Amino acid sequence: MIDPSDLIDLDGLLTDGERAVRDGVREFVDTEIRPNIAGWYDRAEFPLELVPRLAELGLLGMHIEGYGCPGRSSVEYGLAALELEAGDSGLRTFVSVQGSLAMSAIAKHGTEEQKNEWLPAMAAGSVLGCFGLTEPAGGSDPGSMLTFAKKDGDGWILNGSKRWIGLASVAQVAIIWAMTDDGVRGFLVPTDTRGFTATPIAQKLSMRASIQCDVELTDLRLPGTALLPGAKGLRGPFECLNEARYGIIWGAMGAARDSYLAALDYSKERLQFGKPLAGYQLTQLKLVDMALEINKGILLALQLGRLKDAGAVQPHQISMGKLNNCREAIAICREARAMLGGNGITLDHSPLRHANNLESVRTYEGTDEIHTLILGNHITGISAFR
Known part of the structure; x- marks a missing residue:
């Protein structure tokens, strides 16, 4: 077929x-x-x-x-x-x-x-985890985090807030990143620890079939064994973020492909002025443009995957994939929604749901602006973040 x-x-x-x-x-x-x-x-x-x-x-x-x-x-x-x-x-x-x-x-x-x-x-799925890096006022600048872990004998006391933490209300363990006197460190926090509170964020317009939470850490005490010893500074969480960004490069093309196929099927079945929408030149132009970007986006994802499997992928390459594929995917989903006309705003069809979700995907693990500046730094050798 x-x-x-x-x-x-x-x-x-x-x-x-x-x-x-x-x-x-x-x-x-x-x-x-x-x-x-x-x-x-x-x-x-x-x-x-x-x-x-x-x-x-x-x-x-x-x-x-x-x-x-x-x-x-x-x-x-x-x-x-x-x-x-x-x-x-x-x-x-x-x-x-x-x-x-x-x-x-x-x-x-x-x-x-x-x-x-x-x-x-x-x-095995019997324990769920979450990853607490982003803060209410931090966003794209995790180096300014206010969550602090204070040494207390052989253990630690954590205080602070995190926001947009996926799965926090259903997780059994949280990876919490906090500032210490020795810089940013990571901690393993069982979520039943006294002082850990996760509250799901309601009234979302995006990622509705998903859980994101506010997390409060209030005089939360941890033993010394809770420290992740291999993570020192922001490089620790950034190495994890690049793993997530890599998955997004592929995932965004999945949302785009599904929206494209929905628009293609609809345009073949929907009759306007006596013939299917697919028979009109402007419709074919839109479908061709979508298909071109999907094929290019998957090629990009595959190349980065081959590099990653060879141990050769670089952070700026991950940024290129995340920036390009999210940007193209959301444009494809929006165009597909428009091709469905009024029917496209219902959940009978997937493109608007995908487009709404991609507003989040395009934002988390680094916004378009952050990945643009990462690439700009790589190309010019000059950091323009500040």
């Missing part, structure tokens, strides 16, 4: 194993997400009942080696992210928060004891 979203045989660039991973996730999305996502989105409900299935599919900590984790390649993880976000950004975000942020922080910066304690249960 011809794939109308693959104009250049992208499929031929994948191995049999990579296609098998993609096809398995695509089937899961088709059978368990698509029939239900409109209701979840409308009710602002995240389907926690899907977590065991996500674990069974090997999607939690997918790229991490050992400790009960699947140990799959970066390209396989990217293809899974693309298919999940074709269902909804909220589902891909869950996998990203759990694996690319919380589990990666432990895998990259934790002790052997911490890895053995947390990673197997998180890969």
